[in-house]
Amino acid sequence: MPPVQPATPSPAPGPVRALSFSGAAALYAAARPGYPPEVFAALEEATGRALSTLSAVDVGAGTGIATRELVRRGARVTAVEPGAGMAAELRRSLPEVPVVRGDGNRLPFAGGSADLVTYAQSWHWTDQARSWPEAVRVLRPGGVLALWWNVADHQAPWVAEQDARIRRHLGADHGVHATPARGTPSRAVGLPEQGPVGRLLPWSRRVSLRTHLDNLASHSAFLVRGEEHAEADRRFFAEEGARLLELFPDGTVEERYVVDLTTVTV
Numbered sequence: 295m296p297p298v299q300p301a302t303p304s305p306a307p308g309p310v311r312a313l314s315f316s317g318a319a320a321l322y323a324a325a326r327p328g329y330p331p332e333v334f335a336a337l338e339e340a341t342g343r344a345l346s347t348l349s350a351v352d353v354g355a356g357t358g359i360a361t362r363e364l365v366r367r368g369a370r371v372t373a374v375e376p377g378a379g380m381a382a383e384l385r386r387s388l389p390e391v392p393v394v395r396g397d398g399n400r401l402p403f404a405g406g407s408a409d410l411v412t413y414a415q416s417w418h419w420t421d422q423a424r425s426w427p428e429a430v431r432v433l434r435p436g437g438v439l440a441l442w443w444n445v446a447d448h449q450a451p452w453v454a455e456q457d458a459r460i461r462r463h464l465g466a467d468h469g470v471h472a473t474p475a476r477g478t479p480s481r482a483v484g485l486p487e488q489g490p491v492g493r494l495l496p497w498s499r500r501v502s503l504r505t506h507l508d509n510l511a512s513h514s515a516f517l518v519r520g521e522e523h524a525e526a527d528r529r530f531f532a533e534e535g536a537r538l539l540e541l542f543p544d545g546t547v548e549e550r551y552v553v554d555l556t557t558v559t560v
Protein backbone atom coordinates (compact mmCIF):
# COMPACT_ATOMS: atom_id res chain seq x y z
CA MET A 295 0.00 0.00 0.00
CA PRO A 296 1.64 3.29 -1.03
CA PRO A 297 2.26 5.80 1.76
CA VAL A 298 0.38 9.04 1.44
CA GLN A 299 2.55 11.88 0.21
CA PRO A 300 1.45 14.80 2.34
CA ALA A 301 1.17 17.96 0.29
CA THR A 302 1.03 21.47 1.65
CA PRO A 303 -2.50 22.40 2.70
CA SER A 304 -3.94 24.94 0.33
CA PRO A 305 -6.28 27.75 1.36
CA ALA A 306 -9.90 26.72 1.00
CA PRO A 307 -11.31 27.62 -2.42
CA GLY A 308 -13.74 30.51 -2.57
CA PRO A 309 -17.36 29.96 -1.58
CA VAL A 310 -18.71 30.64 -5.08
CA ARG A 311 -16.89 27.67 -6.58
CA ALA A 312 -17.36 25.49 -3.47
CA LEU A 313 -21.12 25.94 -3.62
CA SER A 314 -21.44 26.03 -7.43
CA PHE A 315 -22.74 22.43 -7.51
CA SER A 316 -25.98 23.42 -5.82
CA GLY A 317 -27.27 25.12 -8.98
CA ALA A 318 -26.75 21.91 -10.96
CA ALA A 319 -27.77 19.27 -8.43
CA ALA A 320 -30.00 17.26 -10.78
CA LEU A 321 -27.30 17.15 -13.47
CA TYR A 322 -24.77 16.15 -10.82
CA ALA A 323 -26.97 13.36 -9.44
CA ALA A 324 -27.68 11.95 -12.88
CA ALA A 325 -24.21 12.09 -14.40
CA ARG A 326 -21.50 11.79 -11.74
CA PRO A 327 -19.89 8.39 -11.15
CA GLY A 328 -20.33 6.37 -7.98
CA TYR A 329 -17.57 4.46 -6.23
CA PRO A 330 -16.51 0.81 -6.57
CA PRO A 331 -17.19 -1.78 -3.82
CA GLU A 332 -13.45 -1.85 -3.02
CA VAL A 333 -13.81 1.61 -1.39
CA PHE A 334 -16.34 0.30 1.12
CA ALA A 335 -14.35 -2.90 1.73
CA ALA A 336 -11.35 -0.68 2.51
CA LEU A 337 -13.44 1.30 5.03
CA GLU A 338 -14.31 -1.95 6.79
CA GLU A 339 -10.65 -2.96 6.75
CA ALA A 340 -9.58 0.43 8.16
CA THR A 341 -12.18 0.43 10.95
CA GLY A 342 -11.90 -3.31 11.60
CA ARG A 343 -15.71 -3.46 11.67
CA ALA A 344 -18.60 -4.13 9.31
CA LEU A 345 -20.19 -0.93 8.03
CA SER A 346 -23.50 -2.23 9.37
CA THR A 347 -22.18 -1.69 12.92
CA LEU A 348 -20.92 1.87 12.38
CA SER A 349 -22.35 5.32 12.90
CA ALA A 350 -21.02 7.55 10.14
CA VAL A 351 -21.03 11.23 9.24
CA ASP A 352 -20.75 11.85 5.48
CA VAL A 353 -19.50 15.43 5.01
CA GLY A 354 -19.97 17.35 1.77
CA ALA A 355 -22.48 14.63 0.97
CA GLY A 356 -23.81 16.46 -2.10
CA THR A 357 -26.65 14.56 -3.72
CA GLY A 358 -25.78 11.47 -1.67
CA ILE A 359 -23.72 9.38 -4.09
CA ALA A 360 -21.44 8.07 -1.32
CA THR A 361 -24.13 8.32 1.38
CA ARG A 362 -26.31 5.87 -0.55
CA GLU A 363 -23.54 3.26 -0.67
CA LEU A 364 -22.85 3.59 3.06
CA VAL A 365 -26.56 3.26 3.88
CA ARG A 366 -26.92 0.29 1.52
CA ARG A 367 -24.26 -1.51 3.56
CA GLY A 368 -26.11 -0.85 6.79
CA ALA A 369 -24.20 2.13 8.24
CA ARG A 370 -26.21 4.64 10.31
CA VAL A 371 -25.38 7.78 8.34
CA THR A 372 -25.96 11.47 8.98
CA ALA A 373 -25.23 13.58 5.91
CA VAL A 374 -23.72 17.08 6.18
CA GLU A 375 -24.09 19.39 3.19
CA PRO A 376 -23.78 23.21 3.00
CA GLY A 377 -25.42 23.68 -0.43
CA ALA A 378 -29.22 24.13 -0.50
CA GLY A 379 -29.69 22.57 -3.95
CA MET A 380 -27.51 19.56 -3.20
CA ALA A 381 -29.15 19.00 0.21
CA ALA A 382 -32.63 19.16 -1.39
CA GLU A 383 -31.65 16.56 -4.02
CA LEU A 384 -30.23 14.33 -1.26
CA ARG A 385 -33.43 14.61 0.81
CA ARG A 386 -35.49 13.79 -2.27
CA SER A 387 -33.53 10.66 -3.22
CA LEU A 388 -32.71 9.38 0.30
CA PRO A 389 -35.63 10.55 2.47
CA GLU A 390 -34.70 8.18 5.30
CA VAL A 391 -31.27 9.80 5.82
CA PRO A 392 -30.94 12.76 8.23
CA VAL A 393 -29.38 15.71 6.38
CA VAL A 394 -27.82 18.59 8.29
CA ARG A 395 -27.02 21.88 6.58
CA GLY A 396 -23.49 22.50 7.80
CA ASP A 397 -19.90 22.26 6.72
CA GLY A 398 -16.71 20.43 7.55
CA ASN A 399 -15.02 23.43 9.14
CA ARG A 400 -17.55 23.44 11.98
CA LEU A 401 -19.31 20.12 12.34
CA PRO A 402 -22.65 20.36 14.17
CA PHE A 403 -22.07 17.27 16.33
CA ALA A 404 -20.98 16.45 19.86
CA GLY A 405 -17.44 15.23 20.47
CA GLY A 406 -16.85 11.48 20.20
CA SER A 407 -20.15 10.81 18.45
CA ALA A 408 -19.10 9.00 15.24
CA ASP A 409 -17.15 5.86 14.32
CA LEU A 410 -16.47 7.04 10.79
CA VAL A 411 -16.27 10.47 9.12
CA THR A 412 -16.24 10.39 5.32
CA TYR A 413 -15.47 13.02 2.72
CA ALA A 414 -16.14 11.80 -0.85
CA GLN A 415 -14.64 14.39 -3.21
CA SER A 416 -15.21 17.17 -0.69
CA TRP A 417 -12.21 17.48 1.66
CA HIS A 418 -10.48 19.93 -0.73
CA TRP A 419 -13.39 22.36 -0.32
CA THR A 420 -12.69 22.72 3.40
CA ASP A 421 -10.10 24.72 5.31
CA GLN A 422 -8.05 21.78 6.57
CA ALA A 423 -6.65 23.77 9.49
CA ARG A 424 -10.23 23.60 10.81
CA SER A 425 -11.72 20.47 9.22
CA TRP A 426 -9.00 18.11 10.51
CA PRO A 427 -9.39 19.07 14.21
CA GLU A 428 -13.16 18.98 13.73
CA ALA A 429 -13.02 15.43 12.37
CA VAL A 430 -10.79 14.39 15.29
CA ARG A 431 -13.19 15.99 17.78
CA VAL A 432 -16.31 14.30 16.35
CA LEU A 433 -14.72 10.85 16.00
CA ARG A 434 -14.62 8.42 18.89
CA PRO A 435 -11.08 7.41 19.91
CA GLY A 436 -10.12 4.73 17.40
CA GLY A 437 -12.56 6.14 14.82
CA VAL A 438 -11.56 6.62 11.19
CA LEU A 439 -11.52 9.64 8.88
CA ALA A 440 -11.78 8.59 5.22
CA LEU A 441 -11.18 10.92 2.28
CA TRP A 442 -11.50 9.88 -1.36
CA TRP A 443 -11.69 11.15 -4.93
CA ASN A 444 -12.41 9.63 -8.31
CA VAL A 445 -9.37 10.61 -10.34
CA ALA A 446 -9.23 10.40 -14.15
CA ASP A 447 -6.99 7.46 -15.06
CA HIS A 448 -4.39 8.80 -17.46
CA GLN A 449 -3.16 5.30 -18.21
CA ALA A 450 -5.99 5.33 -20.76
CA PRO A 451 -4.53 7.60 -23.48
CA TRP A 452 -7.92 9.02 -24.52
CA VAL A 453 -8.57 10.17 -20.93
CA ALA A 454 -5.22 12.01 -20.77
CA GLU A 455 -5.85 13.57 -24.20
CA GLN A 456 -9.33 14.70 -23.18
CA ASP A 457 -7.98 16.23 -19.98
CA ALA A 458 -5.43 18.19 -22.03
CA ARG A 459 -8.20 19.49 -24.33
CA ILE A 460 -10.28 20.55 -21.30
CA ARG A 461 -7.31 22.36 -19.77
CA ARG A 462 -6.66 24.18 -23.05
CA HIS A 463 -10.32 25.18 -23.26
CA LEU A 464 -10.66 26.35 -19.66
CA GLY A 465 -7.15 27.72 -19.17
CA ALA A 466 -4.09 25.92 -17.85
CA ASP A 467 -5.00 25.64 -14.18
CA HIS A 468 -8.60 24.65 -14.65
CA GLY A 469 -8.92 21.01 -15.50
CA VAL A 470 -11.98 19.20 -14.22
CA HIS A 471 -9.99 16.34 -12.70
CA ALA A 472 -7.91 17.72 -9.90
CA THR A 473 -5.42 14.86 -9.72
CA PRO A 474 -4.73 14.09 -13.34
CA ALA A 475 -2.67 10.92 -13.09
CA ARG A 476 -1.56 8.15 -10.81
CA GLY A 477 1.39 9.11 -8.68
CA THR A 478 0.62 12.83 -8.42
CA PRO A 479 0.17 14.22 -4.88
CA SER A 480 -3.07 13.28 -3.20
CA ARG A 481 -5.56 15.98 -2.26
CA ALA A 482 -5.69 14.41 1.20
CA VAL A 483 -3.81 17.37 2.64
CA GLY A 484 -3.68 18.78 6.16
CA LEU A 485 -3.31 15.39 7.91
CA PRO A 486 -0.51 14.43 10.30
CA GLU A 487 2.54 12.90 8.64
CA GLN A 488 2.30 9.65 10.61
CA GLY A 489 -0.81 7.54 10.40
CA PRO A 490 -2.61 8.15 7.08
CA VAL A 491 -2.81 5.14 4.76
CA GLY A 492 -3.28 5.66 1.03
CA ARG A 493 -4.87 3.28 -1.45
CA LEU A 494 -5.30 3.61 -5.23
CA LEU A 495 -8.27 1.63 -6.52
CA PRO A 496 -8.72 1.48 -10.32
CA TRP A 497 -12.17 0.94 -11.79
CA SER A 498 -14.30 1.92 -14.76
CA ARG A 499 -17.92 2.44 -15.74
CA ARG A 500 -19.73 2.33 -19.08
CA VAL A 501 -22.17 5.18 -19.71
CA SER A 502 -23.88 6.83 -22.66
CA LEU A 503 -22.00 9.60 -24.42
CA ARG A 504 -24.66 12.04 -23.17
CA THR A 505 -24.04 11.05 -19.53
CA HIS A 506 -20.29 11.31 -20.04
CA LEU A 507 -20.58 14.86 -21.40
CA ASP A 508 -23.02 15.81 -18.61
CA ASN A 509 -20.52 14.44 -16.10
CA LEU A 510 -17.82 16.77 -17.48
CA ALA A 511 -20.23 19.71 -17.50
CA SER A 512 -21.15 19.11 -13.83
CA HIS A 513 -17.63 20.02 -12.64
CA SER A 514 -17.22 23.33 -10.83
CA ALA A 515 -14.69 24.58 -13.41
CA PHE A 516 -17.55 24.66 -15.95
CA LEU A 517 -20.31 25.59 -13.49
CA VAL A 518 -18.70 28.87 -12.46
CA ARG A 519 -18.18 30.12 -16.03
CA GLY A 520 -20.38 33.06 -16.88
CA GLU A 521 -22.94 33.43 -19.66
CA GLU A 522 -20.19 34.97 -21.82
CA HIS A 523 -18.60 31.51 -22.19
CA ALA A 524 -21.84 29.62 -22.90
CA GLU A 525 -21.42 29.55 -26.68
CA ALA A 526 -17.73 28.50 -26.50
CA ASP A 527 -18.64 25.74 -24.02
CA ARG A 528 -21.50 24.54 -26.22
CA ARG A 529 -19.07 24.28 -29.16
CA PHE A 530 -16.51 22.52 -26.97
CA PHE A 531 -18.99 19.83 -25.90
CA ALA A 532 -20.26 19.37 -29.49
CA GLU A 533 -16.70 18.81 -30.73
CA GLU A 534 -15.89 16.56 -27.80
CA GLY A 535 -19.01 14.48 -28.53
CA ALA A 536 -18.07 14.09 -32.21
CA ARG A 537 -14.52 13.08 -31.31
CA LEU A 538 -15.66 10.50 -28.77
CA LEU A 539 -18.14 8.97 -31.21
CA GLU A 540 -15.18 8.04 -33.43
CA LEU A 541 -13.58 6.31 -30.45
CA PHE A 542 -16.79 4.75 -29.10
CA PRO A 543 -18.96 4.24 -32.24
CA ASP A 544 -21.78 2.51 -30.33
CA GLY A 545 -22.19 5.64 -28.17
CA THR A 546 -21.14 3.92 -24.93
CA VAL A 547 -18.11 5.49 -23.25
CA GLU A 548 -15.93 3.55 -20.83
CA GLU A 549 -14.84 6.14 -18.26
CA ARG A 550 -11.67 5.07 -16.45
CA TYR A 551 -10.96 6.14 -12.88
CA VAL A 552 -8.66 5.50 -9.96
CA VAL A 553 -10.13 6.12 -6.53
CA ASP A 554 -7.53 7.92 -4.44
CA LEU A 555 -8.53 6.88 -0.89
CA THR A 556 -6.85 7.93 2.35
CA THR A 557 -7.87 6.64 5.78
CA VAL A 558 -6.53 7.76 9.13
CA THR A 559 -7.36 6.39 12.57
CA VAL A 560 -7.57 9.01 15.32
Ligand SMILES: C[S@@+](CC[C@H](N)C(=O)[O-])C[C@H]1O[C@@H](n2cnc3c(N)ncnc32)[C@H](O)[C@@H]1O
Binds near residue numbers: 315316353360421
Ligand atom coordinates in the same frame (compact mmCIF):
# COMPACT_ATOMS: atom_id res chain seq x y z
C1 LIG B 1 -17.77 17.30 -5.63
S1 LIG B 1 -19.14 17.39 -4.50
C2 LIG B 1 -19.11 15.77 -3.75
C3 LIG B 1 -20.48 15.29 -3.35
C4 LIG B 1 -20.58 13.85 -2.86
N1 LIG B 1 -19.84 13.61 -1.64
C5 LIG B 1 -20.18 12.86 -3.93
O1 LIG B 1 -19.45 11.93 -3.63
O2 LIG B 1 -20.65 13.00 -5.07
C6 LIG B 1 -18.50 18.44 -3.25
C7 LIG B 1 -19.51 18.81 -2.20
O3 LIG B 1 -18.84 19.51 -1.14
C8 LIG B 1 -19.69 20.51 -0.67
N2 LIG B 1 -18.91 21.51 0.07
C9 LIG B 1 -18.44 22.71 -0.35
N3 LIG B 1 -17.79 23.33 0.66
C10 LIG B 1 -17.83 22.50 1.74
C11 LIG B 1 -17.33 22.56 3.08
N4 LIG B 1 -16.64 23.60 3.52
N5 LIG B 1 -17.58 21.52 3.91
C12 LIG B 1 -18.28 20.44 3.48
N6 LIG B 1 -18.76 20.32 2.22
C13 LIG B 1 -18.53 21.33 1.36
C14 LIG B 1 -20.37 21.04 -1.92
O4 LIG B 1 -21.56 21.73 -1.63
C15 LIG B 1 -20.60 19.74 -2.70
O5 LIG B 1 -21.85 19.17 -2.43
